[in-house]
Amino acid sequence: MGTVYLIPSLLHEEGVNSIPFYITNAIKECDVFFVENERTARRYFKQLWKTLLPEEQIIIDNYEWHIIADNSAAVFSQKLKEGKNIGIVSEAGCPAVADPGQQLVDIAQQMNADVKPLVGPSSVLLALMASGLNGQRFQFSGYLPVKEPDRTKAIKELEAESARKHCTQIFIETPYRNNQLVDAILKICNPTTKLCIAVDITGSNEWIKTKTITDWKKHKPDIHKRPAIYLLYAG
Numbered sequence: 001m002g003t004v005y006l007i008p009s010l011l012h013e014e015g016v017n018s019i020p021f022y023i024t025n026a027i028k029e030c031d032v033f034f035v036e037n038e039r040t041a042r043r044y045f046k047q048l049w050k051t052l053l054p055e056e057q058i059i060i061d062n063y064e065w066h067i068i069a070d071n072s073a074a075v076f077s078q079k080l081k082e083g084k085n086i087g088i089v090s091e092a093g094c095p096a097v098a099d100p101g102q103q104l105v106d107i108a109q110q111m112n113a114d115v116k117p118l119v120g121p122s123s124v125l126l127a128l129m130a131s132g133l134n135g136q137r138f139q140f141s142g143y144l145p146v147k148e149p150d151r152t153k154a155i156k157e158l159e160a161e162s163a164r165k166h167c168t169q170i171f172i173e174t175p176y177r178n179n180q181l182v183d184a185i186l187k188i189c190n191p192t193t194k195l196c197i198a199v200d201i202t203g204s205n206e207w208i209k210t211k212t213i214t215d216w217k218k219h220k221p222d223i224h225k226r227p228a229i230y231l232l233y234a235g
Contacts, residue, residue, distance in 0.1 A: 036067070
């Protein structure tokens, strides 16, 4: 039975130093990779070697590559049975946490294979750490609805639950819709509710700020097309 390595990737193209050196050792142990996007995964590995192991060269074509998809289960299971070590790589951050890969990890657990999660940047945890909001109780909700009235309903429900449970609510948005989401939050939420916006995490232009809704209204940010994550606390 093979081993499954959960390999973290970059949150920001400038954040290669956020990847621990030992990740390259795990990559070397793998025979097969299941990835969101083969092209970007190959580029990411080359960048790691260039930065962390400049004296070595990675032979990308020595590995077997598969795209994470609905029909991946059978191939994934077969490779494990063959004793192949498998790496799972998402597009950004840690596999299976707000990214694809969970279904494959579930299969590995059902097959009693060893699963090794590897340390790397997670936008959810990094933003929570820097927010000053409740890190003892939090919930990640992924993407909120895009259309109204569903979006307004979702924001109101998250705020109400945060107040009731003293829970930090964490969610994301497609970068080109950031400003619209900020507008909606500032319109809907109570003045004293706290909102943390974390932008370009691990990049050179990273900033993470927590303010009340009232204070955000005084200086509304323009974060159009910048990777961002949001944390809401009404406790």
